[in-house]
Amino acid sequence: MTAAAKVSHRRSTSMHSETTTAFSGRYSDGKTARSVPADVRLGERGIEIGFPGAPQALVWPYGALGTPTPLTAKSPDALITYEFMPGASLFVGDRKFAAALSKLAPQITSRAYGWRSARPWIIAAASIALVFAVLWAANLSPARWVAAMLPDRARAAVGEQVMKSMVGARKECVEPAGRAALDRLVARLSDASGAKARFNVRVIDWGLLNAFAVPGEQIVLTRQIITQSKTPEEVAGVLAHEMGHGLELHPETAIVRIIGLTAALELITGGGGTIANVGLGLTQLSYTRVAEREADARGLALLEKAQVSPSGLVDFFRRMGEIERKAGKSDFGLFRTHPQSEERANAAAARPRWPSTPAMSTEDWKALRSICATAKAEPGKVPD
Ligand SMILES: [Zn+2]
Known part of the structure; x- marks a missing residue:
C-alpha cells in the first residue's frame, strides 16, 4: 500500500460525528493480539473507526469490506475485514449495526455469498453446455x-x-x-x-x-x-x-x-x-x-x-x-x-x-x- 493510499483512508470525521449514531466496537490491527475499543460510525463512504484521543478516524470504504461469514438481516453482530489492511478486523456486537451495514455493503450479505459461491459452477455448467452445443453443431454425439x-x-x-x-x-x-x-x-x-x-x-x-x-x-x-x-x-x-x-x-x-x-x-x-x-x-x-x-x-x-x-x-x-x-x-x-x-x-x-x-x-x-x-x-x- 502506498503512502498516498494510506492517507486517502483517513479523513476528518468532525462533520459526521455529530450526525451519525456511534456504535462501540473493538478494533484489531492484526499485528498485535490485543484489540482496542473503537467508536464506529457508518459514514457516507465507509465505516469510520474512531479511537479515543486520536484526531482522525480510520475509514474503510464499503466496497472493500469483507466478512468471514456472510451477514444476514438477523446477524446479532458483525466481524469486518478490509481488503487493503490484511489481518485487521473490526468487531461490533450490535444487531442494528449489522443490519444497517448489510444495506450499505451488499457484497457481504448471504445473498451475495450464495451467488459468489455458485458462480464457478454456473460458469462450468455454461462451458459444458457450450461444448455440447459445439458438438451438436458439428454433428458429433x-x-x-x-x-x-x-x-x-x-x-x-x-x-x-x-x-x-x-x-x-x-x-x-x-x-x-x-x-x-x-x-x-x-x-x-x-x-x-x-x-x-x-x-x-x-x-x-x-x-x-x-x-x-x-x-x-x-x-x-x-x-x-x-x-x-x-x-x-x-x-x-x-x-x-x-x-x-x-x-x-x-x-x-x-x-x-x-x-x-x-x-x-x-x-x-x-x-x-x-x-x-x-x-x-x-x-x-x-x-x-x-x-x-x-x-x-x-x-x-x-x-x-x-x-x-x-x-x-x-x-x-x-x-x-x-x-x-x-x-x-x-x-x-x-x-x-x-x-x-x-x-x-x-x-x-x-x-x-x-x-x-x-x-x-x-x-x-x-x-x-x-x-x-x-x-x-x-x-x-x-x-x-
Ligand atoms: Zn451392425
Missing part, C-alpha cells in the same frame, strides 16, 4: 466424443465386463484347428483396418444367431453364425461389419450412454476403477440405422483392402432378410441388433466389385466349421 477419450486400458476392461455379462456361463469354442483358421482370417481383416490393436474375436457355443462387438476391439460370434454361414466369405463379411462397429467406437459409445457421462469421465480420469454390474442386455448394444450404415461402409472398405469378396456379406444379409420376413421382427438376435438386412444387402451389392482371393482355404473353412466340436456348456446353465 457427446457420448461418442467421450467414448473416443476412453484410454485403451479402460476400453479393454469395460469390454471384458460387457463380454462376461452377455456371454454368461456359455463356453468359448476353442478347437485348435478352427481357432487357428479364425485367427488367420481375423489377422487378414484386422491388418487391413489399420487399427493399432488386432481384433480379439471369440466364438461362443451359443444357439442364438448373433454377432456383436464389445469395447476394446473385441467381437463375439455365436456358434450359429458359423453354422448358418454357407461360405467363409459370409463369416468374413459379418466379421468385417462388426469390426466396422468397433472402429467407429459404437460399442464404447453405447456403454457411455448406458453408464452416463459422469461414470464415463471417471473411467477416463482413472478415478472410477471399473463399472460395476452393468447388466447389459443384447438390445442395449443395438445401434441406429446411421450406425449400421457406418459399420457397413467400414466393413466393405476392410473387405476391399483385404481383397475379400463382399458377395458373402450380401448373401448372408439377404438370407437373413428372408428369415427376418418369415420370423417377424420379434426375434431376439441378429435381427434385433442388425435390422433392415435386405435393404443393406442391396446397398452392399450395388458397390462395384474388386479383385479378391478366397477368404479361407478349404481346410481352414472345414476347421472353422467345427470350432465348437469340443465345447461343452455346463449342463442346465445355458438357456439356448
